[in-house]
Amino acid sequence: MISRAMVRGRWVSLLGSFVAVAVGVAVVTMSALILLSGGTGVPERLAGAPVLVASPEGARVGGVFTQPPPWAPERAERLRAALAALPEVESAVPVRDFYAQAVGTEQRAGERQGHGWSTAALASYGLAAGGPPAAADDIVVDRALGTRPGERVTILTADGPVDFTVSGTMAGPGYYVTDERAGELAGGVRVIGLTLAPDADPDRVAEAAREVVGSEGRVLSGSARDALAPRQDEMTRWIGAQVVTAMTVLATFVTVFVVSSSFAFTVAQRRREFGLLRAVGATPRQLRRLLYGEALTVGGLAAGVGAVLGLPLAPAMAGLLVDGGLEPAGFAVRFTWWVPAAAFALGLVVSLAGVWAASRRAG
Structure with missing residues (x-):
């Protein structure tokens, strides 16, 4: 409850983390659906x-x-x-x-x-x-x-x-x-x-x-x-997979970087607040738990938004890849229910990973 109240009071400073996680999860959802659509496709x-x-x-x-x-x-x-x-x-x-x-x-x-x-x-x-x-x-x-x-x-x-x-x-x-x-x-x-x-x-x-x-x-x-499927489609599919994989890795890295930087900046701004909490008896572990709670709140909301956004983005990106010659003609995305769920979980993990270093400073 305290973490949620903190988020409501500091939503402006946490907006960067929210956007980063939402975009990162959307990219991961989109990319995973494309990569897992399987094979080169039936002609x-x-x-x-x-x-x-x-x-x-x-x-x-x-x-x-x-x-x-x-x-x-x-x-x-x-x-x-x-x-x-x-x-x-x-x-x-x-x-x-x-x-x-x-x-x-x-x-x-x-x-x-x-x-x-x-x-x-x-x-x-x-x-x-x-x-x-x-x-x-x-x-x-x-x-x-x-x-x-x-x-x-x-x-x-x-x-x-x-x-x-x-x-x-x-x-x-x-x-x-x-x-x-x-x-x-x-x-x-x-x-x-x-x-x-x-x-x-x-x-x-x-x-x-x-x-x-x-x-x-x-x-x-x-x-x-x-x-x-034509043999040429196999090479085309392989090239497209490399592009999508690189995009996913980059999105994950940028998300962790932005979240960690955002929370580090927030911790620096809240030193007096944390000092006051320490003065009234809060332990370093409790402060870290507070930051983890904020990260889960922000990350959960952002990951949910990103997972939903990734669903319509997948066929749109697949169309662009086909037009660009990075996927064979006729390639279509096959939707799998557990992909957005896994991307949502990844968003939570990334949020916690990003706030870990900042939480050590808060303690």
């Missing part, structure tokens, strides 16, 4: 498939797996038919990816943004305007390109530049052609996506798929689907 073009079956991993060269080889056409069709016949599976979609790039745009080396139209059923986004490709020279493109249905575009492929007519636009990245044209441009099938019935259990379906696939491929569900 957006496959995120709509709860279960994915991929061809075996390629050879390991220099500690990194090379591009997995595609299944032979007959084997891919046999696996597709067997997977489509499983209970709770609505469809098994062979993914035929190929190199495609609009003239004048940038693209990372080795990236395959061309797909067969049936693959659109596996994406987390859908058709924004127009319709699906019907003819061999039809194509559906990302609406971000700024083209409209009916316009002509030149797409670079492994076979050279090809002119297409835009039949529609998608609300996400990629170039979609007819499945027949994709079969001509793709090097084979490396992934089969499974769409499930509304009440299906993905884990049960994945287990049944493993019995069908055996050693002929990998069955991925849940967060394991991150394994199909």
Whole structure:
């Protein structure tokens, strides 16, 4: 009670500590949510498939797996038919990816943004305007390109530049052609996506798929689907993690420094007050306890504010990191309830650590 009364009477001098702890906890909450969002994320073009079956991993060269080889056409069709016949599976979609790039745009080396139209059923986004490709020279493109249905575009492929007519636009990245044209441009099938019935259990379906696939491929569900993210995204994610970690460490250090400096200044101003308390019988331990109580009061309020502020800051910062090339496209924050709780506890610890040195002087 005495500590709370002291805080109410000296809130101006403790404002710096309050702001420092609130900002520090907000940064820690935001950063922890970003760091713990996991993996590189399921590729957006496959995120709509709860279960994915991929061809075996390629050879390991220099500690990194090379591009997995595609299944032979007959084997891919046999696996597709067997997977489509499983209970709770609505469809098994062979993914035929190929190199495609609009003239004048940038693209990372080795990236395959061309797909067969049936693959659109596996994406987390859908058709924004127009319709699906019907003819061999039809194509559906990302609406971000700024083209409209009916316009002509030149797409670079492994076979050279090809002119297409835009039949529609998608609300996400990629170039979609007819499945027949994709079969001509793709090097084979490396992934089969499974769409499930509304009440299906993905884990049960994945287990049944493993019995069908055996050693002929990998069955991925849940967060394991991150394994199909582009290799470049792994490096991008690593760089982003270093930036966020450094920001967290710096915020924690600055918070401790500001809190300790603020309380040291407060103690220096209150020497007469502490001297009077000593004169009437207060012990050094009681004075230190008084300061610790003030730190807990200020730190608790500030940590609560910071933990709440960190929740909306996390997706906002994630968006900035994606725009800055420090997180892969499609990266999204996954909220975990214990992160703000842990950040709140850290705020209390930091407040006590910051006031420790000042409390020794008060005694």
